[in-house]
Amino acid sequence: AQSVSQHNHHVILSEAASLELGCNYSYGGTVNLFWYVQYPGQHLQLLLKYFSGDPLVKGIKGFEAEFIKSKFSFNLRKPSVQWSDTAEYFCAVTGNAGKSTFGDGTTLTVKP
């Protein structure tokens, strides 16, 4: 069975601080990895995805994530956060069975 673990439940940062949100997954086969964002009162949106190739992937709004196979990790990063980045962030993994499993989410609060 596949699973996803997000270590940080709530992160509070000041504007311009750097961000790194942890995500570890468990799955024995080839995985597709995703980060989704849910802004307050809005729907889930895809930030970025990885399925093969360059392990450093860039997404929308200046976010990037690095796939480290040896560590089963797919951490999300942003060099300088803005107040508008305040949201819930979900890491997700999809295995060969075609099902996606989401982590518990990390609430990011950016103080102006």
Next chain:
Amino acid sequence: DTEVTQTPKHLVMGMTNKKSLKCEQHMGHRAMYWYKQKAKKPPELMFVYSYEKLSINESVPSRFSPECPNSSLLNLHLHALQPEDSALYLCASSPLGTARGLRYGYTFGSGTRLTVV
């Protein structure tokens, strides 16, 4: 604006009511999904339709009945729900229902916030 449209946005229903949630997409996606999301929790998969056929049912109680009339529409029929079924119900789509197709990720709708009284 999301390309997956869900109606209604809010729904309050009694435990003896019958209601339906609707989801529509016109992106040509061939896989559609129902997820349930409780507050401050991740989405939980309920059903997967691939090429209009039900391919995954995550042991969802029979009071939830999905239907896929065509490749653009997905319904969720509700009957005799319990208060604990109150949640945000999300519809999503992806280009294909296979693992290869899921490389592209989901496009989610805004959800229907359901309250069962």
